[in-house]
Amino acid sequence: YPTNADFIVPDAIRDDFSDAMSRMYRTEVGAYGDLLRIVSEVNAGVLASDDADLLNLTPEEDIDRISLERHAAIRVGTAQELAMIARIFAVMGMHPVGYYDLSAAGVPVHSTAFRPKNRKALARNPFRIFTSLLRLELIEDADLRRTAAEILARRRIFTPDAIALTERAEAQGGLTGEEAVRFVAAILETFRWHERACVDLGTFRALNEAHRLIADVVSFKGPHINHLTPRTLDIDAAQAAMQAAGLPAKAVIEGPPRRRCPILLRQTSFKAMQEQVTFPGADGAARIGHHTARFGEIEQRGVALTPKGRALYDRLLGTVRSPCPSGETATYEERLATAFAAFPDNWRTLHAEGLAYFKFSLARAPDAPIPADRFDATALVDTGVLALSPVIYEDFLPVSAAGIFQSNLGDGPSVIYDAGPGRAAFEAALGMPLADEFTLYAGIESASIARCRARLASGQA
Ligand code: OOG
Ligand code: NI
Numbered sequence: 001y002p003t004n005a006d007f008i009v010p011d012a013i014r015d016d017f018s019d020a021m022s023r024m025y026r027t028e029v030g031a032y033g034d035l036l037r038i039v040s041e042v043n044a045g046v047l048a049s050d051d052a053d054l055l056n057l058t059p060e061e062d063i064d065r066i067s068l069e070r071h072a073a074i075r076v077g078t079a080q081e082l083a084m085i086a087r088i089f090a091v092m093g094m095h096p097v098g099y100y101d102l103s104a105a106g107v108p109v110h111s112t113a114f115r116p117k118n119r120k121a122l123a124r125n126p127f128r129i130f131t132s133l134l135r136l137e138l139i140e141d142a143d144l145r146r147t148a149a150e151i152l153a154r155r156r157i158f159t160p161d162a163i164a165l166t167e168r169a170e171a172q173g174g175l176t177g178e179e180a181v182r183f184v185a186a187i188l189e190t191f192r193w194h195e196r197a198c199v200d201l202g203t204f205r206a207l208n209e210a211h212r213l214i215a216d217v218v219s220f221k222g223p224h225i226n227h228l229t230p231r232t233l234d235i236d237a238a239q240a241a242m243q244a245a246g247l248p249a250k251a252v253i254e255g256p257p258r259r260r261c262p263i264l265l266r267q268t269s270f271k272a273m274q275e276q277v278t279f280p281g282a283d284g285a286a287r288i289g290h291h292t293a294r295f296g297e298i299e300q301r302g303v304a305l306t307p308k309g310r311a312l313y314d315r316l317l318g319t320v321r322s323p324c325p326s327g328e329t330a331t332y333e334e335r336l337a338t339a340f341a342a343f344p345d346n347w348r349t350l351h352a353e354g355l356a357y358f359k360f361s362l363a364r365a366p367d368a369p370i371p372a373d374r375f376d377a378t379a380l381v382d383t384g385v386l387a388l389s390p391v392i393y394e395d396f397l398p399v400s401a402a403g404i405f406q407s408n409l410g411d412g413p414s415v416i417y418d419a420g421p422g423r424a425a426f427e428a429a430l431g432m433p434l435a436d437e438f439t440l441y442a443g444i445e446s447a448s449i450a451r452c453r454a455r456l457a458s459g460q461a
Contacts, residue, residue: 007174010093011124018127046233061123069231073130074223077152079429089114103417105402108138157222161186201279235300254400257336262302269297272408303390309355357391357441369459
């Protein structure tokens with residue numbers, strides 16, 4: 001058996017996997033390559049301007065990772081698929097964080113994000129995969145529900161190599177360099193696009209009638225990547241550049257408005273392309289049809305909010321999204337900006353009011369050691385002893401995610417589901433509990449504070 005020293009760190013495997021996914025998607029979806037070019041130009045522009053300083057990013061972690069940062073999204077069909085995906089992602093240091101119930105927004109799935117959890121791993125490569133599990137029980141027609149379940153039960157979305165190498169990683173406690181290369185190549189197969197459906201055209205149409213998303217999950221050999229999302233430092237500029245390049249961009253940017261101090265997550269996408277699909281016929285003759293599923297997205301990430309900050313965000317967003325009073329002439333962007341005037345927009349206040357999480361570092365030596373019991377982070381920021389930098393939000397937003405799903409499902413009838421609480425069922429399917437995102441952010445903040453407090457107390461700042 002190889003020993004610990006022979007193993008590649010999970011962060012390095014994730015880095016290779018993220019790169020391999022990006023390269024594959026670039027060959028599959030041409031417009032995604034355009035998006036990457038736009039984002040890297042916009043980011044280079046921001047980093048070269050004075051605006052970069054306002055962001056207070058930590059250079060060696062937040063800035064270094066920008067050009068390789070992205071998230072992907074996939075949708076799986078069964079509990080077994082989800083449980084195996086979780087084992088595969090764990091080999092790369094990606095763990096399920098957070099629960100998103102999209103059924104309330106008319107999408108018959110619930111989801112989590114697989115991602116690295118600690119500060120060092122996030123700095124190395126923060127690649128996340130938003131992973132949705134289809135809720136077949138929400139298909140009303142019992143026959144169609146049974147057909148869909150049978151189709152899903154028959155398919156095998158992982159190659160034998162992907163399974164064998166995951167089992168080996170679990171048994172040995174890691175993968176060697178040579179095994180890691182084979183592992184990345186093997187799992188890439190699961191997320192590849194298949195031009196040939198695994199159902200006939202009639203079944204595809206019936207599934208589409210039930211819900212476009214059900215057809216997307218059930219009709220294909222595996223959970224193809226449905227989008228890949230690079231991170232931009234200025235989403236308004238990137239959106240304008242997308243429109244100028246003729247990409248069919250979504251009309252509004254999801255999430256909070258433009259601010260000096262970005263919070264959470266703002267997202268926009270270009271609409272899914274219509275793609276030709278070959279459907280096997282019962283008589284052996286193939287039929288040609290079409291499917292729209294795959295798109296590109298960009299996101300701007302800001303500071304992670306505390307539960308208090310998140311409650312304020314949800315409340316303000318709610319006031320803008322509720323039906324517009326008659327006679328109202330302001331645009332959505334204007335109403336959003338007006339509502340969010342109530343959300344403090346400087347880093348110090350966001351910290352002092354307990355609205356957001358920060359990383360602290362020593363900016364200058366104090367005049368004398370500071371005893372641990374007299375340590376006051378806000379006061380030390382004010383005297384310039386400590387500097388603060390936002391803990392970047394690594395997760396997703398259910399209202400925004402619903403907007404992204406919807407804009408790529410066309411204008412079909414919207415469905416209201418009454419799915420009931422699903423978190424426990426999701427965790428049971430996954431085979432493990434979901435981590436709580438707030439706990440992770442709070443842990444990053446308190447570790448940075450503890451380090452500063454200890455150094456100031458010892459006088460060796
Ligand atoms: C996932 C949509 C959610 C995001 O960025 O909010 C998402 C999907 O369409 O499968 O990726
Ligand atoms: Ni996305």
